[in-house]
Amino acid sequence: MTRSGAFCPRCGESIEQLDSAPERTAKDSSLCTDCYLEEYDLIDAPDRIHVRVCSQCGAVHRGNRWVDVGASDYTDIAIEAVTEELTVHVDAGDVTWEVAPEQVDPTTIRMHCHFTGSLRGQSLDEEITVPVKLSYETCERCGRIAGGSYASIVQVRARDREPTDEETDRATELAHEQVERLESSGDRDAFVTEVNDVQGGIDIRLSTNRLGEQVSRKITQEFGGYYRDYETLVTEDSDGNPVYRVTFAVYLPPYRAGEVIDPEDSDEPVLVRSARGNLKGTGLVSGETYESAFEDKDAPEATRLGWQADGQETTLVAIEDENAVQVLDPETYETKTIARPAYLDTDSETVTVLRNGGDLYIIPAEDETQ
Ligand SMILES: [Zn+2]
Numbered sequence: 001m002t003r004s005g006a007f008c009p010r011c012g013e014s015i016e017q018l019d020s021a022p023e024r025t026a027k028d029s030s031l032c033t034d035c036y037l038e039e040y041d042l043i044d045a046p047d048r049i050h051v052r053v054c055s056q057c058g059a060v061h062r063g064n065r066w067v068d069v070g071a072s073d074y075t076d077i078a079i080e081a082v083t084e085e086l087t088v089h090v091d092a093g094d095v096t097w098e099v100a101p102e103q104v105d106p107t108t109i110r111m112h113c114h115f116t117g118s119l120r121g122q123s124l125d126e127e128i129t130v131p132v133k134l135s136y137e138t139c140e141r142c143g144r145i146a147g148g149s150y151a152s153i154v155q156v157r158a159r160d161r162e163p164t165d166e167e168t169d170r171a172t173e174l175a176h177e178q179v180e181r182l183e184s185s186g187d188r189d190a191f192v193t194e195v196n197d198v199q200g201g202i203d204i205r206l207s208t209n210r211l212g213e214q215v216s217r218k219i220t221q222e223f224g225g226y227y228r229d230y231e232t233l234v235t236e237d238s239d240g241n242p243v244y245r246v247t248f249a250v251y252l253p254p255y256r257a258g259e260v261i262d263p264e265d266s267d268e269p270v271l272v273r274s275a276r277g278n279l280k281g282t283g284l285v286s287g288e289t290y291e292s293a294f295e296d297k298d299a300p301e302a303t304r305l306g307w308q309a310d311g312q313e314t315t316l317v318a319i320e321d322e323n324a325v326q327v328l329d330p331e332t333y334e335t336k337t338i339a340r341p342a343y344l345d346t347d348s349e350t351v352t353v354l355r356n357g358g359d360l361y362i363i364p365a366e367d368e369t370q
């Protein structure tokens, strides 16, 4: 045993045993182990913790801002808050802890914490109970949503027709999906303020101009068509800078997949397969692929003839030659000679035909067009 000649300044014990102690801070290292453990705890926890929670969206206020935590219940939030507020002694070793939350009332959760660890080579146990007080508030975003705040409007319309419910539902869904995408990357400024049914389509009000642009792009990527935007001066900000609200007018293409049209630049009716970019389809006489000129962008001038789904099944009577077949007219039951498109399966006994005035066209079965 070496002698350092030092004595604990508090109790006067000789402290030469400390020469071999592995954990020691400069501060208070002169205390003997007993006095040291009396002076310091393994864990420091606050007497109580206050957590501000948005009652609308579950966001938690941290530092000076609201954060989406994605917690499924407030016990998780309380555990996280306690974890953040705990201070483990700098020299502590092998610290582990368990926590048993006790919901006292809707706004109070008592966190019973049990810690184990070591200080100066001594194994220690500590029990601490920290009450977590939840206060339910409304975060800035939910406040803005409730106040109807918006910076852009996406007007979903269609050229020469009304958008279908399917299209407007999907457009709304695309807006929410984009908000979720931004939210998961930490953006709390993106939200859908409201969606309104209006004459000719829907209006989607969105929190930022950027979001309006993104949603318009997503809609036209999926459905085809195009959008235009125009700005409206709404007000000035506190520095006198103009604040604009941007309207995005989205025009879905006039024709949709499954529709049969007679384009001006085609000498045969066409079953539309896609309206994204330039219109693409299948000619009902030749069976060949039709593509509208690129300049038309989203739609050629055309007459609407009907829908693939309107097709009627009838008997394929005979193959006349490489250009013609005979079918039974499903309404008059007379045999008619009509065009033989390339997609016709000449082995089948029946075909699906679409009537246009006095003419019949063989149309591909629905599952062949995808
Ligand atoms: Zn002492």
Ligand SMILES: [Zn+2]
Pocket: 054, 055, 056, 057, 058, 059, 138, 139, 140, 141, 142, 143
């Ligand atoms: Zn909120």
